[in-house]
Amino acid sequence: MFSHRLHDTILSFIGGGNMATALIQGLVRSGLKGSNIRVSEPDSVRSKKLHEEFGVVLEPDNATAARDGHLVVVAVKPGIVPRVLGEMALHLGKETLIVSIAAGVSIDRIRASLPQGQPVIRAMPNTPALVGEGVTVLCPGPDVTGPQMALGEALLGTVGGVRTVGDESLMDGITALSGSGPAYLYLIMEALSDAGVACGLPRDLASWLAVHTVKGSAALVQESGQHPGVLKYQVTSPGGTTIAALQVLEEAGIRGTLMRAVAAAWRRSRELSQ
Numbered sequence: 001m002f003s004h005r006l007h008d009t010i011l012s013f014i015g016g017g018n019m020a021t022a023l024i025q026g027l028v029r030s031g032l033k034g035s036n037i038r039v040s041e042p043d044s045v046r047s048k049k050l051h052e053e054f055g056v057v058l059e060p061d062n063a064t065a066a067r068d069g070h071l072v073v074v075a076v077k078p079g080i081v082p083r084v085l086g087e088m089a090l091h092l093g094k095e096t097l098i099v100s101i102a103a104g105v106s107i108d109r110i111r112a113s114l115p116q117g118q119p120v121i122r123a124m125p126n127t128p129a130l131v132g133e134g135v136t137v138l139c140p141g142p143d144v145t146g147p148q149m150a151l152g153e154a155l156l157g158t159v160g161g162v163r164t165v166g167d168e169s170l171m172d173g174i175t176a177l178s179g180s181g182p183a184y185l186y187l188i189m190e191a192l193s194d195a196g197v198a199c200g201l202p203r204d205l206a207s208w209l210a211v212h213t214v215k216g217s218a219a220l221v222q223e224s225g226q227h228p229g230v231l232k233y234q235v236t237s238p239g240g241t242t243i244a245a246l247q248v249l250e251e252a253g254i255r256g257t258l259m260r261a262v263a264a265a266w267r268r269s270r271e272l273s274q
């Protein structure tokens with residue numbers, strides 16, 4: 001029987017790797033009982049850890065996990081999604097909701113391996129989900145009801161912010177911006193730390209300043225509701241240090257470089273989704 005309340009739902013995870021662990025942690029933190037969570041994961045060290053840490057129930061195989069869950073999260077690498085769907089297909093209830101977090105695997109490709117009418121949501125989370133600060137965009141397939149969508153939002157909402165799009169072709173741009181985005185910011189933080197060291201700061205202090213400057217600046221944009229350009233004006237005094245640095249960044253074409261980088265990830269995501 002389908003319930004739209006997350007806490008009344010049996011959730012089965014196919015794959016118990018990094019993203020599944022982040023979600024399980026978020027679910028347990030939000031009050032879901034470990035006994036409501038089922039995991040099918042071939043790596044016995046990883047599955048034992050999930051059982052000991054969160055009290056999840058370990059399943060012997062994907063077919064059993066599919067049979068037991070009201071909601072099944074497909075959290076394996078994209079290349080093996082067709083195989084695991086094939087193992088699950090005959091064991092799913094008619095209303096069992098499938099949430100796939102596999103990058104680049106379209107709703108049509110997922111539905112093609114499942115019984116006709118199986119509800120499927122495609123999701124693109126990112127790794128800050130590991131600390132409850134992720135962002136996820138969901139896209140519902142044609143057979144997903146409103147209450148099922150609410151359940152999908154509640155699931156991903158345990159590890160950060162959630163938005164929904166109706167147009168699946170946007171998922172490539174989302175992958176390029178927020179899916180790959182943490183790597184762009186890690187690179188920037190690493191470079192800022194190096195820059196601090198070049199100015200004579202100890203590495204520890206430089207890294208701490210770099211990370212907290214990025215974190216605090218993002219929090220200020222979010223909490224003030226101000227446009228980033230306005231906040232930039234506020235720290236840019238005439239003839240001062242900040243404008244001297246900004247001039248170098250603009251001369252190096254940092255805006256265009258970031259735009260070209262995201263466009264390259266977008267094109268690559270489209271190629272991989274073919």
Ligand SMILES: NC(=O)c1ccc[n+]([C@@H]2O[C@H](COP(=O)([O-])OP(=O)(O)OC[C@H]3O[C@@H](n4cnc5c(N)ncnc54)[C@H](OP(=O)(O)O)[C@@H]3O)[C@@H](O)[C@H]2O)c1
Pocket residue numbers: 014015016017018019020040041042043046062075076077078080084101102103124125126127179
């Ligand atoms: N990490 C990200 O930033 C991110 C962001 C958005 C979306 N995603 C998507 O999330 C999915 C999972 O990524 P991840 O980073 O969590 O990968 P991961 O850590 O490698 O987790 C995948 C898990 O699935 C297990 N597995 C392999 N074959 C299986 C099978 N036949 N049945 C059940 N489980 C099986 C793997 O076990 P073994 O290691 O023993 O093979 C592994 O523990 C991917 O499709 C990825 O595209 C990831």
